[in-house]
Amino acid sequence: MRISMKITKAINDQISYEASSANAYIAIGAWCERIGYDGSAAFFFEQAAEENGHMLKLIHYLNGVEAQAIIPAIEKPKSSFESLESTFQFGLKSEQTVTKAIYDLVDMAEKEKDRSTWRFTGGSVVWSAPINAPLEPHTVSFVINPKTMTTSDAPFAVQSSTQFMPLPPGANSKPNIVPGGKNGMNTTIVNNAMVYLPATVDGSGNAKTFPPNGNLTLTGTEQYLNSGWILPKGAEHIFPGSSNTFTVMFSKAGTYSYTCILHPWMAGTVVVK
Numbered sequence: 001m002r003i004s005m006k007i008t009k010a011i012n013d014q015i016s017y018e019a020s021s022a023n024a025y026i027a028i029g030a031w032c033e034r035i036g037y038d039g040s041a042a043f044f045f046e047q048a049a050e051e052n053g054h055m056l057k058l059i060h061y062l063n064g065v066e067a068q069a070i071i072p073a074i075e076k077p078k079s080s081f082e083s084l085e086s087t088f089q090f091g092l093k094s095e096q097t098v099t100k101a102i103y104d105l106v107d108m109a110e111k112e113k114d115r116s117t118w119r120f121t122g123g124s125v126v127w128s129a130p131i132n133a134p135l136e137p138h139t140v141s142f143v144i145n146p147k148t149m150t151t152s153d154a155p156f157a158v159q160s161s162t163q164f165m166p167l168p169p170g171a172n173s174k175p176n177i178v179p180g181g182k183n184g185m186n187t188t189i190v191n192n193a194m195v196y197l198p199a200t201v202d203g204s205g206n207a208k209t210f211p212p213n214g215n216l217t218l219t220g221t222e223q224y225l226n227s228g229w230i231l232p233k234g235a236e237h238i239f240p241g242s243s244n245t246f247t248v249m250f251s252k253a254g255t256y257s258y259t260c261i262l263h264p265w266m267a268g269t270v271v272v273k
């Protein structure tokens, strides 16, 4: 294989987007043809052929670099529409998804070329999400001891008698509770602050969280140092308490690898001299 796993995965994701998009266009074309909009039907069938062409190109590319193309299962697309106009809106939405995915792919390939940041001891690095970036959270996470790796939701033990009230009352939400724990305890799954908020696990295993937009120091003894969710400024409503920036001061020379807990294929390195 002559390309990285990361790029192979990104291209396979793209194949999957192209395939769903082609399928969606065929469904719209079929609806148009049934209703008698033959011109529109022809247009959508042509779009489907185009997306199929993109998919084949990506498959040929992967085969050419001895990587494996994965042909995806496709979800059943929407097959009935209120009006001709709504089919065009639906088609446009699908096209935008594919276009965004292509941008993500290019972005990722560029990041892979230049994934090291060089600094001298005592210097800091600031990470932030550009204001016009797609609305998706990311984290900058230094998982120095792999045992400290964690996920955004985690199981916790609670007293079996604990009552959970949804907010607002009557909301469409329910805690995920597994009954039958030991010593009068149940298990519930809750948001893990060690992922959402800036957080550290020090050399002795003590976990600590910090307010958003953390300005932390990596002394070299930590087992874990995490930014919390980083979102573009103005998008905090997606998860209240999330950050827009993350600043780390590096006080000891070394090579520090980081990753995004939410998208583990996004990774980088800070080299401190």
Ligand SMILES: [Cu+2]
Residues within 6 Å of the ligand: 137, 138, 139, 260, 261, 262, 263, 266
């Ligand atoms: Cu990410």
